[in-house]
Amino acid sequence: xxxxxxxxxxxxxxxxxxxxxxxxxVGVAAAYVLAQAKGEGRPRFAIGKDTRISSxxxxxxxxxxxxxxxxDVLHLGVIPTPGVAWVTVDSGCDAGIVISASHxxxxxxxxxxxxxxxxxxxxxxxxxxxxIILNKVPVPRKTGGDIGRVTYADQKERQDYIDHLVxxxxxxxxxxxxxxxxxxxxxxxxxxxxxxxxxxxxxDIINADPDGVNINNGCGSTHLDGLKAMVTAGKYDLGIAxxxxxxxxxxxxxxxxxxDGDQVIAxxxxxxxxxxxxxxxxxxxxxxSNLGLHVFCREHNMELFCTAVGDRNVLEKMEEEGWxxxxxxxxxxxxxxxxxxxxxxxxxxxxxxxxxxSGKKASQLVEGCKRYPQTLINVPVADxxxxxxxxxxxSIMDAVDQQEKLLAGxxxxxxxxxxxxxxxxxxxxxxxQEDAEKVAELLANVIKNxx
Numbered sequence: 001x002x003x004x005x006x007x008x009x010x011x012x013x014x015x016x017x018x019x020x021x022x023x024x025x026v027g028v029a030a031a032y033v034l035a036q037a038k039g040e041g042r043p044r045f046a047i048g049k050d051t052r053i054s055s056x057x058x059x060x061x062x063x064x065x066x067x068x069x070x071x072d073v074l075h076l077g078v079i080p081t082p083g084v085a086w087v088t089v090d091s092g093c094d095a096g097i098v099i100s101a102s103h104x105x106x107x108x109x110x111x112x113x114x115x116x117x118x119x120x121x122x123x124x125x126x127x128x129x130x131x132i133i134l135n136k137v138p139v140p141r142k143t144g145g146d147i148g149r150v151t152y153a154d155q156k157e158r159q160d161y162i163d164h165l166v167x168x169x170x171x172x173x174x175x176x177x178x179x180x181x182x183x184x185x186x187x188x189x190x191x192x193x194x195x196x197x198x199x200x201x202x203x204d205i206i207n208a209d210p211d212g213v214n215i216n217n218g219c220g221s222t223h224l225d226g227l228k229a230m231v232t233a234g235k236y237d238l239g240i241a242x243x244x245x246x247x248x249x250x251x252x253x254x255x256x257x258x259x260d261g262d263q264v265i266a267x268x269x270x271x272x273x274x275x276x277x278x279x280x281x282x283x284x285x286x287x288x289s290n291l292g293l294h295v296f297c298r299e300h301n302m303e304l305f306c307t308a309v310g311d312r313n314v315l316e317k318m319e320e321e322g323w324x325x326x327x328x329x330x331x332x333x334x335x336x337x338x339x340x341x342x343x344x345x346x347x348x349x350x351x352x353x354x355x356x357x358s359g360k361k362a363s364q365l366v367e368g369c370k371r372y373p374q375t376l377i378n379v380p381v382a383d384x385x386x387x388x389x390x391x392x393x394x395s396i397m398d399a400v401d402q403q404e405k406l407l408a409g410x411x412x413x414x415x416x417x418x419x420x421x422x423x424x425x426x427x428x429x430x431x432x433q434e435d436a437e438k439v440a441e442l443l444a445n446v447i448k449n450x451x
Contacts, residue, residue: 003134005126007310007419009112011101014054018109020061022133026111027065029132031148032139033125034094035070042148046091048076048084049099050186050245053212054109058099062111067148068141075152080186080246082343083161085118089340090160095121100186100245103222104420106213118340120312162190165346166197168338169353174200176356179236180348181227182208183220185244187345194345201352206230216243221250221331221344224258232256238355238362242344247311248331249344251351253362261331262293264351266369268335269325270300271354277324278302284314284326287414291429292370293329299368310419311342372411373433375440378423379447387417390424390447399446403428403439411435415443 004010012018034043045066049055063073074093076084081098088096094116101108113121132139180195180203182188188208195203207219216222221241231239231252239252251259265283272278282303285293289306297304307313311332318326318336327333332342339346355362381387390396396415404413411430418425426443430436
């Protein structure tokens with residue numbers, strides 16, 4: 001992880017760490033680095049954003065930096081993160097940039113870069129961009145006709161992305177009734193048209209009226225209580241919740257119970273296995289995958305390989321092994337046949353198609369993948385250096401080992417630094433919620449009281 005780029009790009013509170021000057025510098029450096037990689041001709045960038053009040057500010061600065069250094073820009077406006085990745089490839093751009101802080105509060109924002117294949121930019125190129133910015137390496141500014149141009153996309157690019165999503169399933173989804181929560185984020189611009197593509201599907205949409213500050217505010221995949229209540233009250237077959245940039249999707253079954261990413265992967269993975277379409281009989285999760293997914297895979301003779309947290313790490317393992325399904329408990333699910341990144345809307349369609357084919361209720365589809373009680377405590381720390389010091393502290397590691405021994409194989413403990421925030425996360429799974437909370441609180445206090 002670099003000084004600017006974390007596990008999911010550059011993140012920060014706007015004008016308190018992430019500002020227009022930095023965004024401009026990122027644009028200049030990215031244009032220069034990608035031009036060198038391209039060799040001939042000017043690089044072309046696709047740029048999209050979520051609905052935060054600060055996204056316009058950062059977008060303007062990024063576009064100015066890119067054009068100043070001689071790159072052309074395809075301006076997509078508000079569009080989900082995976083939509084930018086898909087359009088980047090479909091339109092033949094050299095890179096794509098997303099302005100979003102995903103599930104974080106509105107005052108945060110971020111800058112994430114994809115390469116021409118729609119994958120997150122390699123560490124080596126991120127490092128070169130970071131080096132130019134931090135060391136103030138001079139980058140020539142273009143003049144005259146060499147200055148970059150901006151093309152403002154019409155609705156075609158966004159519609160092409162929606163059409164691509166629709167093409168990934170062969171069901172009309174008839175007879176299903178769903179409630180979709182857009183988190184007042186990027187899916188507000190696409191979800192309506194996407195689900196309207198299935199006229200026999202009854203769809204109601206909520207939280208699709210962004211005002212710049214209400215993104216993720218009490219809604220979306222990080223706040224499911226409202227959706228749960230509405231699903232049961234309205235007798236919906238499924239509730240679907242996206243996060244701010246719609247690369248995540250969590251769901252709610254007909255009884256109001258949450259369906260997390262692990263359970264989506266389990267259900268979809270089992271169907272692929274039964275169809276002979278799961279290479280290596282394997283799926284990819286992360287160290288945060290619930291113990292229930294591990295048990296489910298053992299029971300169905302599937303291999304579960306766990307990477308470090310981050311859909312980037314999941315995708316790298318999938319690419320390395322040629323595997324087709326992976327994701328995170330938090331709702332980043334990657335269907336590699338159709339996408340190069342987690343895509344919440346794609347995930348929703350894949351699960352809905354499975355639901356329709358099975359003839360089962362959503363609760364029945366996922367009942368085989370039990371969720372073991374889990375507690376997650378986020379411990380605030382000063383900065384990245386403090387996170388690293390905690391992870392290297394023998395007394396903390398000894399405390400973790402002691403608690404794992406006490407759980408005696410009936411649970412597990414994970415202490416890890418956040419890749420995007422000044423936090424150390426303490427996650428504990430156990431046979432009872434009481435045990436999980438007890439161990440998590442104990443370890444959180446050890447970290448807080450660290451001398």
